[in-house]
Amino acid sequence: MICQSKSRSCKLCGSFEQGIFSELPEKELKQLAVYRTANHYNRKQIIFYEGNPALGLFCIRSGKVKLYKSNPEGKQQILRILKEGDTIGQSSLFSNQPLQATAEAIEDSEVCFLDKTGFLLILKNNSSVALKLLRGLSQELIQAEGKALDLAYKSARVRFAELLLTFKEAFGVSEKGSQRLNISLSREELAQTVGTTVETLVRLLSEFRKDGLIEVDKRNISILEPEKLLELTSSGY
């Protein structure tokens, strides 16, 4: 069930400073609040489906969301994991296409929705927002192109090592000398993020564990030797 929570200013949002509206004057921020609705999604709830019309912009206030595409055979590939401050749906909004991926909460999350009309109105009169969006889309594009390169030329082992390092940056919390990844994904979800099968991913997990690179306890993964992981990624296999 989706619960609507009471409205409040974007300024109170955790990562407002890094967000696309950070340079917006007070007046426009109030205008924003009019077009905005905030919803709560429980773990495993779908926020939107691939193919849905793009009616506006989504912005994560708290929690974590996975964004994935499905292929004809029903297999899923996770494009990225989003956390607070991240926005979703821009690309479909601007290219006038249906939404190109499905968004699903992997933790209980609060997600704001910003109506297309209101958003475009603000965009038109505030070039700072446009520039921030251009910046964000550009970074996403560069990452996506890098990912394609990876999938074409790197082994599953290297791709998994890279994922662990990316996760360390995004979700790592220091804990008795090691960095614990504060994100809970099933083996299947990990596999879908790396672009491989569950079986291969499990074998890589135990290989890395045996080699002392990581520590694994259920769905908790800790990075013990980030440098050695980095070596892996640069040296061939």
Added chain:
Amino acid sequence: MICQSKSRSCKLCGSFEQGIFSELPEKELKQLAVYRTANHYNRKQIIFYEGNPALGLFCIRSGKVKLYKSNPEGKQQILRILKEGDTIGQSSLFSNQPLQATAEAIEDSEVCFLDKTGFLLILKNNSSVALKLLRGLSQELIQAEGKALDLAYKSARVRFAELLLTFKEAFGVSEKGSQRLNISLSREELAQTVGTTVETLVRLLSEFRKDGLIEVDKRNISILEPEKLLELTSSGY
């Protein structure tokens, strides 16, 4: 050698109507011309290298350009082939990163260069340009994400079939019942575009030829049975 050709209005550019400046008033178009330089590049000339600073925006006036990334081992992967009207360098410009790929002319080409400062100035005051850029980046992003999905889950055969169909849309010219692809790439370049090795690509070429799907003469490829290629792409292998 790079020859600078004389300046003329963007309005005279072949695909001006589809370009990002199509809605710009006359005054701004004249302003554009001040910041713009037009250069000629012969086949195999490099327009810019991966890692170069992003000093502005490139726009192809005529010819064809390949955009590729190199991995540490020196292998190249072609991200896309660009033709007249396409712009390059946006993503690096907006994300304040060095250029993420190398651009090389695969035909004799004319390429305009638009200085960063002037471009941003026009962008700031013309939301139509910003919206068109957002649209373009969004489409590129969606394509790149789709490509990553392909590389992860589809066979080389299917990816090559998809490439042929994409090329048919972009470069196809009708010719005695079939569509000839008006683009000349080496087997290696084709392989780099599909994300496989030369050997595999050659085998696929001869397989498709034997099955009557395409006709191959040196570097000329003609599509005989686009429907059967399409079938390939949707049905598993």
Added chain:
DNA sequence: CGCTATTTTGACCACGTTCAACCGCTGTGG
């Protein structure tokens, strides 16, 4: 406590890579 979903391990197989040889063509120097 029993049922189901998730995780793990093993055996096998296939696609695609790697390595090697060969062909045809072009350009170069003796």
Added chain:
DNA sequence: CCACAGCGGTTGAACGTGGTCAAAATAGCG
């Protein structure tokens, strides 16, 4: 003029990564 090196393209054979299938072990949950 021919020899030969160099390059792009093609084909064959062997190998390996990683996918598939099957089954067992474990965890999660009513």
